[in-house]
Amino acid sequence: MPDHPKEACGVFGADDFRGNLIFPYIYWGLRSQNHRGHQSHGFITFNGKFNTHRSLDLVPEITQGNIRDWLRKLPGQVGIGNVRYTTSGGTDEESLITGMQPSLSEAEKTSIAISFNGNVVNSLKLRREIEKKLGKFPYACDVELICKNLLMKLIESNDLSLAVKDCMNEVDGAFSVTGMTQDGKLFAFRDPFGIRPLCCGYDKDRNVYAFSSESVGLDINNLEYDSEIRPGELVFATKDGFLREQVVPCKRRALCAFEFAYFARPDSKLGNKYVYEVREEFGRNLGREYSEITKNADMILSIPETGNDAAYGLHEETGLRWERATRRHRYVTRRAFILLPRERYRTIDRKINILDDQLSGKTVIVTEDSVVRGDTTKTIIQKLRAKGAKKVHVFVTFPRIIGPCFYGVDMATYGELIGSKHNPDEIAKLINADTVNFQSLEGLVRATELKKEELCLGCVIGKYPTPLAQRIADEMREKFENGFKETGRLYEISSNQIVSTH
Ligand code: SF4
Missing domain, CATH: 3.60.20.10 (Aminohydrolase, N-terminal nucleophile (Ntn) domain)
Incomplete structure (x- = not known):
């Protein structure tokens, strides 16, 4: 994955x-x-x-x-x-x-x-x-x-x-x-x-x-x-x-809340709003929720580009400079999903160029759309530190993902999700950030201008809209906590066993 x-x-x-x-x-x-x-x-x-x-x-x-x-x-x-x-x-x-x-x-x-x-x-x-x-x-x-x-x-x-x-x-x-x-x-x-x-x-x-x-x-x-x-x-x-x-x-x-943070194009309309408007509000929310961090920061960086709209909102809220200290190597287009893990690191490395003059000795806030396994964010932080960043705080526009998705998003197991096993402080240690700061649930809902009951928030709160998904999630969670090794993408309960469908 x-x-x-x-x-x-x-x-x-x-x-x-x-x-x-x-x-x-x-x-x-x-x-x-x-x-x-x-x-x-x-x-x-x-x-x-x-x-x-x-x-x-x-x-x-x-x-x-x-x-x-x-x-x-x-x-x-x-x-x-x-x-x-x-x-x-x-x-x-x-x-x-x-x-x-x-x-x-x-x-x-x-x-x-x-x-x-x-x-x-x-x-x-x-x-x-x-x-x-x-x-x-x-x-x-x-x-x-x-x-x-x-x-x-x-x-x-x-x-x-x-x-x-x-x-x-x-x-x-x-x-x-x-x-x-x-x-x-x-x-x-x-x-x-x-x-x-x-x-x-x-x-x-x-x-x-x-x-x-x-x-x-x-x-x-x-x-x-x-x-x-x-x-x-x-x-x-x-x-x-x-x-x-x-x-x-x-x-x-129960519209998928993750569409707002990550999937949908910023210029698409979901509910009554353009997605980019919601993402800007995500950034403003983060600025308000974590003002203790922003007041001592030097700049905002958005990596990957899906963090741009949130970075803009955060800049508006805090007045912090949104620094364009990262540039894409435009024609390096291999997509990370087709690569082996080791190759993936190298490709991220090749895709993004970080300008060290801007970063040396600085306290940096990085806007991210989500943290799933944490690998990409960790790589980016390593690069920022290598270029001289003094402190790196990660602001994540989507709340901590704690459970799998059963509705068409490629997050199938508890084990692959860093947020299912670790709290924000532990995640920060694991990915070598100074802090990791997630969007609050209330902030997310408010920004969409939908009611909480009108959104699917299954992967964030563990409550899924459809009954079988809920049953499977509960059973998978229990088995995961008892050391059961999860495999595959889709699961069904069959004869008291969770089995993969492929
Ligand atoms: S579980 Fe998460 S990713 Fe899946 S549909 Fe619900 S909000 Fe979207």
């Missing part, structure tokens, strides 16, 4: 009711959301039949030379797309290829295509039930469980609302989905807690309607933001607008 957690996926779907080719919208929708998943990407369009392209790695550059090939390969006025980082299934190349999205399922003259962001907690049980009816299927991503579950219900009832309703009642986990029926109708739905984001919008003439994980997918396509898909809601895109149906009651909204 990389030091900073990875998101599961980003989804995008659109329909141009004038009949124009939809591919460019989906392409840009995915390009703008590649931060949500960069292991694979994929498209499915519909022009009387489904057309599919899926591949590993980032969404590629399309050039003047090959755009015609893409349009030929993916015709149709409606389509869906996905960028993926795996949080279910294996991480070997074969599993990554099998797990690429979007998914297309067909049986008994019925078919459905979906793109999914989230994670299914009761995956073993669901898989067994589906296999009883549809037979064995290759499984390397939870999208298959949602897609095949819908297919199974559609074969029974031929009614998508009913199929989605059953899905919402049967699946424990997080799922934000956009998909297409076999006659090319575009739809989207979101789990009854609305854990992962999903929004919709249209062009100014109301010809193009789209669904996107984040609002940046709409912005890049010059589409206007309409609204979030509500938890428990199914929405169809029609030429007369969005057709909305609350298929199950919203149990309680």
